[in-house]
Amino acid sequence: MSNLFRQLLKKVGSGNHTGENLTRAEAVTATKMMLLGEATPAQIGAFLIAHRIKRPTPEELAGMLDAYNELGPKLQPIAAERPVIVLGIPYDGRTRTAPISPIIALLLAAVGQPVVMHGGDRLPTKYGLPLVEIWQGLGIDWTTFPLAKTQEILEKTGIGLVYNPKHFPLNQSIWNYRDQLGKRPPLATMELIWCPYAGDVHIIPGFVHPPTEALFQETLALQNVTKYTLVKGLEGSCDLPRDRTAIIGLSSNTGVLERLHLAPRDYDFTTKNVPLETTAELLAQMQEVLAGKPTELMQTALWNGGFYLWRSGISPDMRSGIAKASELFTTGVVAAKLQELTQVVNSQEESTLKAT
Template sequence: MSNAFRDLLKKVGSGVHTGEDLTRAEAMAAAKMMLLQEATPAQIGAFLIAHRIKRPTGEELAGMLDAYDELGPKLTAIDSALQPIVLGIPYDGRLRTAPISPIIVLLLATVGQPVIMHGSDRMPTKYGVPLIDLWQGLGVDFSKLSLAETQRVFATTGIGFVYLPQHFPQAQTIFDYRDQIGKRPPLATMELIWCPYAEDARIVAGFVHPPTEGMFQGALSLRGISSFTTVKGLEGSCELPRDRTAIVGVFADNTLVEHLHLSARDYDFASKNVPFESTAQTVADMQAILQGKPSELMQTALWNGGFYLWRSGICEDMRSGIAMTEELLTNGKVAQKLQEVSQSLSSTMLAG
């Protein structure tokens, strides 16, 4: 048993009247002791549920990010005129709406915008379809790459995937506790703004509940990251919904510059999301999109692609971004990027 961890547990788990928030240094220490298994299983489980009940502060999230920064993997800079975008997508995946993120990542990489993703396998508490499964369905298996191999694919294609079981096993061990306590702990919030990149990057973080934006702002400010984007997206992802107004927070110099309110109807898209049926069906639909075939999921790809091309500075507005997305999908350029990624991955693995 760790007496030091027990003291931190007592602070967050003492209830409404006597409980206390952790300092940034204490939160970092607690996260490190959990990641390194210096705390006992009983202590870790108690901390995670107590901290969820208490709710995290931005300072505590900053401390947890400090621990991830010290112990976790990082991709390094590549030859690109654009800062990479790091997508903060919930690790426990999607169950209700069909995801489109791999198509958007391929689209951005096609126009020279590097993108970094991070995640794992199916995991608690939702056990929805994760990014890694979708990429595997498209013929790209990032799970087999070492970090050095991931770096080479990232440098070659502009797409990187930090896969926790392979690249950050200390963090992967925490997921068993999530399953056992049956709730998503504050670490799940922190993961949305984790940046496994050694240089400056543009963080785009999905979220569900409005107070989360304030936590993001507090944590990233303490970490010296003052410009980022938040998306109240589908199931907490970075994907814009079609059935409701998409709310996007644009932060610069640690200030909320504006909340964009984007309605799919204003851009001639139907006000409905594509339901998730199965991983196989979603992969088949994405493959059809890459062939330029019209579909409801193609409409979702156009809606999201237009937004990301605009906000990346590739296009001057949403409408031109939507038009460019349609052109790149129908002329086969995005499909070519997928083939390039697949070939890069294969050659990298053969090179060892």
């Protein structure tokens, strides 16, 4: 048993009257001790559930991020005209609505806006469809690349995915506890704003509960992150909903969060989300989008693509962003980006085989 961790556990687990918040430095220590297995399983499980009940502070989340930044992987800066977008999407995936983020990543990369994603396999508590399975279905298996190869792919194509089981195995050590507890600990919240990229970034995390927005804003300020977009998206992702007004927080030069409300009907979109059926059906729908076909998922792609093209500064407003997205899909530019990515990945795999 670690007596040091025991003291940190007592602070967060002593209840409303005598419990205390951790300092940023203490949060660093606690997170590192959990990731490195220096605390016992009983201590780790107790801490995770106690901290969930207490709720994290910005200082605690900032400390957790400090620990991840120290122990975790970092893709190195690439030559780019715009800050690299880092998408923060819940690691436990999607179960109800069709995700569109990989298609939007291809769209953005096709016009020179690099995108970095991160995550792993099917994980608790939802065990939903993760990013890596979608990419595998599109012909890109990020699970096979060492970080150096992912770096090369990012440099050549403007797209990269940090695959935690391979690139950050310490992170995976906590997932068994999450499964046994049946609840997401604050670490899952922190991971949405974790940035595995060392250069100039535009962080775009999704969230569900309104208090999370202010928590993210204060935590990112402590991390000196000034460019971010906070999206109350589908199932906590960065995907804009179509069944309701999209609620979005935009960073500003003044430090005051700017509020943006986008109603799909104002832009002539139907107000319904595309349900997630089987993975095979989703992949077939994505191929139709890449082929420029006017499907329901295409509506989701245009709605999200228009917003992200505008937010990236590629298009001057939402309507022109939507028109630009439509053009990129129907003329085959996005499909060509996937083909380019596939060719680069295949060349990387050939180089690896030759080296071995």
